[in-house]
Amino acid sequence: MTTAGWVMMLTTWGVVILVNVFCILRLLGKR
Amino acid sequence: MRESWKSRFGLILAAAGNAVGIGNLLRFPGQAAKNGGGAFMLPYLISLVIFGLPMMWIAWTIGRLGGRHGHGTTPGIFDKMTSWKGAKYLGALGVAIPLVFCFYYTYLEAWCLGYAWFSFHGTYEHAHLTTFLYEFQGVMSSGNYFSSVSVAFGFLLVTVALNVWVLYRGVAGGIELLAKIAMPLLLVFCLLMCIRIFTLPDAKGSVGDGLAFLWNPNFSALLKPDVWLAAAGQIFFTLSIGFGALECYASYLGKDDDVAVSGLTTAATNEFVEIIFGSMIAIPAAAVFFGAAAIPTVASKGTFDIGMVSMPEILRSTGSSHIFGTIWFLLLFFAAFTSSVGVCQPVMAFFQDEAKLSRGAAAALVGMFWLLGSIPVVFFLKYGFLDELDFWAGTLGLVLFSGIEAVLFSWVFGIGKGWDELHRGALMKVPRVFRFLMRYVTPIALMLILGGWVYNDVIVGGKMTPKPQLITSILGEQKIKGEFESAGAKPKDKKAHAQAEGALMGAITNAGRDLKAWATITVDEKGAVSVTKLDGDPLFVKAMPAGELAKMLELQRFHYTENGDPHAGHCQMVIEGLYTTPYIWLARGLILGLVILFLIMVRVIWKAREEKELDGEVAEVGGVKVEEEAT
Numbered sequence: 116m117t118t119a120g121w122v123m124m125l126t127t128w129g130v131v132i133l134v135n136v137f138c139i140l141r142l143l144g145k146r
Numbered sequence: 147m148r149e150s151w152k153s154r155f156g157l158i159l160a161a162a163g164n165a166v167g168i169g170n171l172l173r174f175p176g177q178a179a180k181n182g183g184g185a186f187m188l189p190y191l192i193s194l195v196i197f198g199l200p201m202m203w204i205a206w207t208i209g210r211l212g213g214r215h216g217h218g219t220t221p222g223i224f225d226k227m228t229s230w231k232g233a234k235y236l237g238a239l240g241v242a243i244p245l246v247f248c249f250y251y252t253y254l255e256a257w258c259l260g261y262a263w264f265s266f267h268g269t270y271e272h273a274h275l276t277t278f279l280y281e282f283q284g285v286m287s288s289g290n291y292f293s294s295v296s297v298a299f300g301f302l303l304v305t306v307a308l309n310v311w312v313l314y315r316g317v318a319g320g321i322e323l324l325a326k327i328a329m330p331l332l333l334v335f336c337l338l339m340c341i342r343i344f345t346l347p348d349a350k351g352s353v354g355d356g357l358a359f360l361w362n363p364n365f366s367a368l369l370k371p372d373v374w375l376a377a378a379g380q381i382f383f384t385l386s387i388g389f390g391a392l393e394c395y396a397s398y399l400g401k402d403d404d405v406a407v408s409g410l411t412t413a414a415t416n417e418f419v420e421i422i423f424g425s426m427i428a429i430p431a432a433a434v435f436f437g438a439a440a441i442p443t444v445a446s447k448g449t450f451d452i453g454m455v456s457m458p459e460i461l462r463s464t465g466s467s468h469i470f471g472t473i474w475f476l477l478l479f480f481a482a483f484t485s486s487v488g489v490c491q492p493v494m495a496f497f498q499d500e501a502k503l504s505r506g507a508a509a510a511l512v513g514m515f516w517l518l519g520s521i522p523v524v525f526f527l528k529y530g531f532l533d534e535l536d537f538w539a540g541t542l543g544l545v546l547f548s549g550i551e552a553v554l555f556s557w558v559f560g561i562g563k564g565w566d567e568l569h570r571g572a573l574m575k576v577p578r579v580f581r582f583l584m585r586y587v588t589p590i591a592l593m594l595i596l597g598g599w600v601y602n603d604v605i606v607g608g609k610m611t612p613k614p615q616l617i618t619s620i621l622g623e624q625k626i627k628g629e630f631e632s633a634g635a636k637p638k639d640k641k642a643h644a645q646a647e648g649a650l651m652g653a654i655t656n657a658g659r660d661l662k663a664w665a666t667i668t669v670d671e672k673g674a675v676s677v678t679k680l681d682g683d684p685l686f687v688k689a690m691p692a693g694e695l696a697k698m699l700e701l702q703r704f705h706y707t708e709n710g711d712p713h714a715g716h717c718q719m720v721i722e723g724l725y726t727t728p729y730i731w732l733a734r735g736l737i738l739g740l741v742i743l744f745l746i747m748v749r750v751i752w753k754a755r756e757e758k759e760l761d762g763e764v765a766e767v768g769g770v771k772v773e774e775e776a777t
Binding site: 132 | 154361363418425574
């Protein structure tokens with residue numbers, strides 16, 4: 116895989132994981 | 147009293163389960179691979195922001211608003227959003243479209259259940275998988291593995307029964323419980339599949355080749371409008387927008403329960419499964435087994451070929467189809483199951499909330515509709531019945547309905563009120579830019595997608611006029627080790643291929659019925675196929691004699707691949723020319739009929755309600771009058 120491919124994959128995965136973590140924290144925070 | 151969710155966790159799992167479907171694991175990798183690999187993610191993520199998330203929040207917000215007034219479906223919700231009396235009729239689309247979708251989606255779900263069973267029993271261990279699939283679906287009538295479509299129909303009956311049973315058990319006891327079991331199971335199955343694929347020994351290629359194919363960006367693809375349309379379409383389908391299901395789920399919330407984070411979490415969970423697991427299973431597996439050079443062909447074959455032909459082939463060649471084949475198809479089945487119950491819940495809720503039926507009566511009615519609507523899907527699949535329902539209701543209908551919803555929310559209900567409603571009890575502040583997006587960009591983006599699809603498929607693609615279909619299959623194929631395959635006509639030969647078919651297509655249209663023929667074909671040592679004899683319907687043989695048939699097969703590069711068996715010799719080929727017109731119009735009639743039926747129901751229910759209210763007022767006035775006279 117090219118460097119650009121790695122960058123696209125890891126950035127997209129990173130964003131998705133971060134948004135999921137944000138949501139979980141927000142949902143837990145209310146309790 | 148209306149039902150409610152047991153817990154927020156259960157609701158979010160149910161909403162995510164509704165969004166996560168077969169498309170996450172099969173459609174996404176195919177679309178990404180076809181449309182620029184890693185570069186596809188740019189229009190994909192932009193689409194997610196400009197209309198995916200806004201529509202998600204709109205759905206949750208108006209759903210909770212409707213629930214406050216006792217309405218879980220769009221006729222009632224739209225009616226409460228505006229004083230305009232016509233709004234409820236637009237809302238009828240939000241009940242008819244999901245029901246049509248269920249008619250055919252359950253059949254896809256039944257295929258997955260069937261294949262899980264076949265994997266477990268090793269039924270397809272030595273089969274030609276393409277023929278196996280098409281015979282199972284009733285598309286091919288060569289009878290090598292299935293003599294009729296009855297096995298698939300049996301699995302459909304089981305699937306519909308399971309769905310109706312979950313709906314009958316209710317929101318908390320059925321849908322929520324299913325999500326709590328199916329979603330963790332789905333994630334475990336995804337993980338198991340990833341581990342299996344990533345531990346496959348390199349064969350013709352490696353897992354890295356598959357990831358490279360999916361993620362290496364081709365930025366020039368961004369200049370093509372089709373790539374943007376494909377990305378927007380993928381976001382649309384993956385989030386299950388426009389089904390009225392999310393609105394219905396949100397209607398069972400309390401009036402101050404959060405919808406902002408809940409909506410975002412639904413989208414985020416769906417994207418997690420799609421972007422991470424969706425890119426780690428099917429395409430890397432295809433790269434290992436078929437080699438990097440063959441992935442474009444595998445990816446272009448379409449959603450179900452990757453899932454139901456390529457994946458079983460890979461798994462059985464590694465000797466793991468019993469366990470991992472079962473896991474793979476159960477994974478697809480559960481993904482579809484949690485979606486279909488969600489999509490049908492608005493229909494249940496309509497009968498319960500508006501027609502005031504009991505849960506049992508509503509479930510019985512839904513089950514009856516579901517079964518009656520699914521029967522033509524099963525028996526007329528080869529005539530394009532399913533595709534027709536999918537195009538008008540499951541594609542154009544959904545975008546149209548979402549566009550209506552976006553305009554109603556931002557312009558009729560008012561973005562100011564809508565924004566405040568979204569933030570009532572919210573656990574996060576939605577960035578203000580989304581207010582602008584919801585008001586201007588989302589409705590325009592949805593109309594552009596609708597326009598793009600209408601232009602591509604209806605105007606350029608000639609979707610309005612039904613065309614005859616040709617289906618070829620080989621008799622006695624299970625005795626041959628090699629594969630008969632068609633590589634498709636080369637772009638430069640496409641016109642000649644269409645001309646070769648033309649006379650037969652014309653004959654089918656003029657005859658107004660199916661034309662069937664049997665050809666004896668001979669395979670030479672290079673795998674080239676020639677036609678030595680042709681018998682069958684005289685109209686067929688007259689329109690396409692043996693020589694013309696041979697020419698057509700040559701143009702579509704029909705050939706024999708040895709697979710250790712060089713001697714296919716003489717074979718019998720069945721060629722069916724299918725007259726699709728009545729079935730296509732039947733599908734369109736079914737959609738239109740259901741829309742009209744729900745419009746009538748809305749009219750009757752609201753009229754009865756108005757009369758009842760009027761009677762109440764008269765009785766009240768009358769009561770006062772009597773009192774006055776008495777004094």
